[in-house]
Amino acid sequence: xxxERVLIAEDQESTSISVRKTIGDLNIVNSDYVFYCDDAFxxxxxxxxxNQPFDLLxxxxxxxxxxxxxxxxxxxxxxxAAKDEQPGLKVxxxxxEGKSAVxxxxxxxxxxxGYVRKARHDAKELRSALEAIAQGKKYFPAQMxxxxxxxxxxxxxxxxxxxxxxxxAGIKQKEIPGYLQNxxxxxxxxxxxxxxxxxxxxxxxxxxxxxxxxxCKDFKII
Amino acid sequence: xxxERVLIAEDQESTSISVRKTIGDLNIVNSDYVFYCDDAFxxxxxxxxxNQPFDLLxxxxxxxxxxxxxxxxxxxxxxxAAKDEQPGLKVxxxxxEGKSAVxxxxxxxxxxxGYVRKARHDAKELRSALEAIAQGKKYFPAQMxxxxxxxxxxxxxxxxxxxxxxxxAGIKQKEIPGYLQNxxxxxxxxxxxxxxxxxxxxxxxxxxxxxxxxxCKDFKII
DNA sequence: TCTTGCTTTACGGTTTCCCGTAAGGAATAC
DNA sequence: GTATTCCTTACGGGAAACCGTAAAGCAAGA
Numbered sequence: 001x002x003x004e005r006v007l008i009a010e011d012q013e014s015t016s017i018s019v020r021k022t023i024g025d026l027n028i029v030n031s032d033y034v035f036y037c038d039d040a041f042x043x044x045x046x047x048x049x050x051n052q053p054f055d056l057l058x059x060x061x062x063x064x065x066x067x068x069x070x071x072x073x074x075x076x077x078x079x080x081a082a083k084d085e086q087p088g089l090k091v092x093x094x095x096x097e098g099k100s101a102v103x104x105x106x107x108x109x110x111x112x113x114g115y116v117r118k119a120r121h122d123a124k125e126l127r128s129a130l131e132a133i134a135q136g137k138k139y140f141p142a143q144m145x146x147x148x149x150x151x152x153x154x155x156x157x158x159x160x161x162x163x164x165x166x167x168x169a170g171i172k173q174k175e176i177p178g179y180l181q182n183x184x185x186x187x188x189x190x191x192x193x194x195x196x197x198x199x200x201x202x203x204x205x206x207x208x209x210x211x212x213x214x215x216c217k218d219f220k221i222i
Numbered sequence: 223x224x225x226e227r228v229l230i231a232e233d234q235e236s237t238s239i240s241v242r243k244t245i246g247d248l249n250i251v252n253s254d255y256v257f258y259c260d261d262a263f264x265x266x267x268x269x270x271x272x273n274q275p276f277d278l279l280x281x282x283x284x285x286x287x288x289x290x291x292x293x294x295x296x297x298x299x300x301x302x303a304a305k306d307e308q309p310g311l312k313v314x315x316x317x318x319e320g321k322s323a324v325x326x327x328x329x330x331x332x333x334x335x336g337y338v339r340k341a342r343h344d345a346k347e348l349r350s351a352l353e354a355i356a357q358g359k360k361y362f363p364a365q366m367x368x369x370x371x372x373x374x375x376x377x378x379x380x381x382x383x384x385x386x387x388x389x390x391a392g393i394k395q396k397e398i399p400g401y402l403q404n405x406x407x408x409x410x411x412x413x414x415x416x417x418x419x420x421x422x423x424x425x426x427x428x429x430x431x432x433x434x435x436x437x438c439k440d441f442k443i444i
Numbered sequence: 445t446c447t448t449g450c451t452t453t454a455c456g457g458t459t460t461c462c463c464g465t466a467a468g469g470a471a472t473a474c
Numbered sequence: 475g476t477a478t479t480c481c482t483t484a485c486g487g488g489a490a491a492c493c494g495t496a497a498a499g500c501a502a503g504a
Contacts, residue, residue, distance in 0.1 A: 013345040018239040035342055064341055096318075119286055120257055123235040168436035170429040173491065189453045194492065207392040209491090210435045214390035217439030395461065411483045416462065430490095431461095 002026055002134050005052065008033040009040035009059040009078060010094070015118070019058060019094065022126050037063055037072035041081050048086055056133065057082055061095040061102075079110045090133055094118065094126065099219060107140070114139035154203045156221050159185065163193055165222045168213050173197075224248055224356050227274065230255040231262035231281040231300060232316070237340070241280060241316065244348050259285055259294035263303050270308055278355065279304055283317040283324075301332045312355055316340065316348065321441060329362070336361035376425045378443050381407065385415055387444045390435050395419075 006028055010016040016033050023031045032054075034040045040059065047053050061075035072078050079091050092114040093106060106112045114129040116122055116139070129139035156164075162185060166176050173193065180188035187196070197209065206212050216222045228250055232238040238255050245253045254276075256262045262281065269275050283297035294300050301313050314336040315328060328334045336351040338344055338361070351361035378386075384407060388398050395415065402410035409418070419431065428434050438444045 011342050012340050013343050014237055014240040014244075014340065014348065017243060017345055018236040021239060021243070022236075066342065118234050118236065120233050120288065121235050123239055126236065167430070167432040170433035172430060174489095187452060191453055191455090191493095192451085195452090197491095198493070208389070208394060209432050210389040211392035213432045213435040214439060214444070217436060222436070396459095409482060413463095413483055413485090414481090417482095420463070 003028055003056045003130070004030055005047065005054045006031040006056045006058060007040060007043055007047075007054045009035075009037060009057065009063075009075070011035050011060060011063045015060070015094075018123060019126065022123055022130070023058075026127065026130060036068060036070055037074065037078040038070045040078055041072055041085070044082050044085055044089070053086055054089060056090045056092060056130075058092045058094055061093060061097050076106070076110065079106075079112065083110065092116065092129055092133060092139070094122075102219075103140070115141060117141060154200060156200075156216075159187070160196065160200060161216075161222055163196060164212065164216055167209060168216070168222055225250055225278045225352070226252055227269065227276045228253040228278045228280060229262060229265055229269075229276045231259060231279065231297070233257050233282060233285045237282070237316075240345060241348065244345055244352070245280075248349065248352060258290060258292055259296065259300040260292045262300055263294055263307070266304050266307055266311070275308055276311060278312045278314060278352075280314045280316055283315060283319050298328070298332065301328075301334065305332065314338065314351055314355060314361070316344075324441075325362070337363060339363060376422060378422075378438075381409070382418065382422060383438075383444055385418060386434065386438055389431060390438070390444055 006023055008016060008019050008023070008031060010019060010033070013035070016035070020031060020033055032043055034043060040057070044054060044057070057079070059075045059078055063070070063074055065073070072081055075093060075095065079093075082089055082091070091110070091112045093103075093112050094116050096118040097103075098117055098119075103115050106115065113133045116125045116129050119125075132139040162180075163176060166179055167173065171179060174190055176193050177188045177190050180186075180193075187193070197212075201207070201209075201212060204212070204215065206215070213222075228245055230238060230241050230245070230253060232241060232255070235257070238257070242253060242255055254265055256265060262279070266276060266279070279301070281297045281300055285292070285296055287295070294303055297315060297317065301315075304311055304313070313332070313334045315325075315334050316338050318340040319325075320339055320341075325337050328337065335355045338347045338351050354361040384402075385398060388401055389395070393401060396412055398415050399410045399412050402408075402415075409415070419434075423429070423431075423434060426434070426437065428437065435444075
């Protein structure tokens with residue numbers, strides 16, 4: 001049995017159009033689409049109120065900022081808010097992001113039902129995913145189905161990312177204490193910063209800061 | 223007067239679908255689409271041979287690699303090859319890339335006729351771009367039309383990127399000479415490497431390597 | 445108040461990096 | 475052959491980063 005009501009949250013108009021087309025091909029007539037996360041959340045609330053809740057949310061992860069300031073700024077926050085409001089809502093993420101770590105986190109922390117990567121055969125995949133999820137299954141790319149290979153992972157705290165972002169902005173290590181004090185961030189001693197960086201490098205097996213910055217950029221940590 | 227024959231080179235199926243839809247809305251009946259650059263080039267050659275050349279190429283910039291090994295690996299190479307074959311061909315780039323430096327280079331070096339960024343109203347923009355280019359105009363995003371503000375730019379040589387990539391891979395600076403000698407890359411002295419890095423940082427106004435790595439990651443230089 | 449345990453900071457010695465200067469080497473011109 | 479020029483490398487002093495250890499701060503409990 002296919003979905004009744006589907007909400008599409010996707011900021012790229014062109015992508016939104018083709019998702020709608022795929023939805024239409026599956027004879028889903030009650031679909032709605034928005035370009036901003038806040039709109040998506042509002043629609044979900046409203047649909048609940050009039051007792052016609054959506055049964056699927058298809059959402060992108062990254063939404064571009066523009067003049068329209070949003071409370072909910074990305075797909076992750078939208079999914080959280082949506083699930084708070086309507087725990088039973090199924091969620092299909094449709095994003096260009098391809099890093100396993102990101103997708104793993106979505107599955108584990110947010111309990112999403114499917115993931116389709118924007119790539120060569122994404123329209124076909126989208127259709128397959130919709131069919132699978134409609135049958136109560138999950139849909140994830142092949143590489144996700146295999147056991148999560150152990151990789152060097154490290155939970156970056158906001159303290160960590162602050163330091164790393166400062167470094168990446170060209171602040172010298174020994175200048176960082178001053179910056180931290182200005183913002184009342186507490187371990188502000190140079191020694192603490194050194195230790196922290198050392199710990200991170202150690203856990204991840206890195207030998208210099210350059211490698212760490214590259215890693216953080218690749219995984220969009222900063 | 224609208225285009226007669228349009229070729230769409232875009233690897234994301236979903237995006238390709240909506241570009242085709244936009245093309246169709248403009249009553250262009252002879253459009254063709256491909257998912258690989260090599261295919262695009264082959265179509266252009268073939269169309270020329272049978273004396274029915276395309277008059278517009280709409281292409282993405284980045285194409286994802288897969289099992290299908292391509293000679294032409296990205297949009298830039300495709301545009302170059304296409305213009306070599308058919309100098310009068312008009313080109314509209316449709317890409318998510320948003321860095322001014324990249325777009326400037328396309329305009330200057332490849333003489334593209336339009337650029338639409340994959341973003342919120344990209345479908346509408348695409349339509350506007352098509353109409354403009356059909357009238358012999360150029361179409362670029364607003365921020366491009368204003369004079370190119372002087373920014374710190376630097377042409378990275380392959381030597382530069384090699385060094386930076388080694389750093390980002392966790393190789394220590396003083397270990398780099400060994401790596402360069404192994405690959406017969408010629409200024410291999412530690413001093414040359416230091417000088418080179420110093421020059422790059424200087425030109426770009428950076429104060430440490432971390433900042434440089436962040437920059438290179440942001441601009442996809444490594 | 446005085447422990448106890450934990451976190452943060454301070455302080456050195458060592459290594460690495462930074463950067464200016466000078467020496468070496470190769471190519472070209474005279 | 476020897477100047478000239480340009481590029482590369484070697485060297486050395488100073489700055490920054492690295493890292494272990496010890497001292498100081500701080501919170502909670504006896």
